Amino acid sequence: MELKYYPDGALRERAVEVTVFDAALKAELEQMIELMVDRDGIGLAATQVGIAKRMLILDPYAFEGDEARGKPMISFINPEIIEQSEDLERGDEGCLSFPGVFIKVERPRRIKVRAQDPEGAYFEIEGEGLGARALLHEIDHLEGVVMIDHVSFLSRQRALKKHERNLKAMAQAQQRAKRKGKRA
Numbered sequence: 001m002e003l004k005y006y007p008d009g010a011l012r013e014r015a016v017e018v019t020v021f022d023a024a025l026k027a028e029l030e031q032m033i034e035l036m037v038d039r040d041g042i043g044l045a046a047t048q049v050g051i052a053k054r055m056l057i058l059d060p061y062a063f064e065g066d067e068a069r070g071k072p073m074i075s076f077i078n079p080e081i082i083e084q085s086e087d088l089e090r091g092d093e094g095c096l097s098f099p100g101v102f103i104k105v106e107r108p109r110r111i112k113v114r115a116q117d118p119e120g121a122y123f124e125i126e127g128e129g130l131g132a133r134a135l136l137h138e139i140d141h142l143e144g145v146v147m148i149d150h151v152s153f154l155s156r157q158r159a160l161k162k163h164e165r166n167l168k169a170m171a172q173a174q175q176r177a178k179r180k181g182k183r184a
Contacts, residue, residue, distance in 0.1 A: 016052055081136075083111060
């Protein structure tokens with residue numbers, strides 16, 4: 001499983017509803033969790049790894065803060081927003097598909113989402129502050145929307161310029177690591 005970086009086309013795909021809740025689905029979710037933890041993320045949508053299914057994972061830290069450390073990740077399958085506050089909050093957002101880029105995005109301060117777990121059972125969860133922001137960010141991914149779609153043209157251009165520099169630096173670091181590996 002490989003993380004997709006913007007402008008990979010998978011990030012613009014609209015994910016399809018999950019209808020089969022089987023061992024293969026659970027294996028995909030586990031691989032997503034491993035990747036997210038490895039990259040020190042707080043959330044990951046399936047489209048970010050090239051899987052066009054309506055599923056995402058979130059670290060419970062987004063909802064409970066430090067009290068959630070060590071708790072299992074939360075899997076959201078077929079999430080739908082059923083309620084959101086009218087009051088908005090502007091805050092920093094980052095994204096594993098835009099490594100090292102953070103931008104200010106305005107989002108509802110509180111939301112309620114209905115989703116299914118890996119067994120297919122329905123549940124509801126409310127998020128406020130970071131929890132709302134993280135859920136909305138990941139649900140956006142399932143719609144083919146990325147964080148830079150929420151900002152002004154100028155903010156978008158700055159973010160994309162930084163993103164290009166970061167991807168170039170990552171590629172150079174990988175090349176150096178490969179060359180070192182060949183010499184060893």
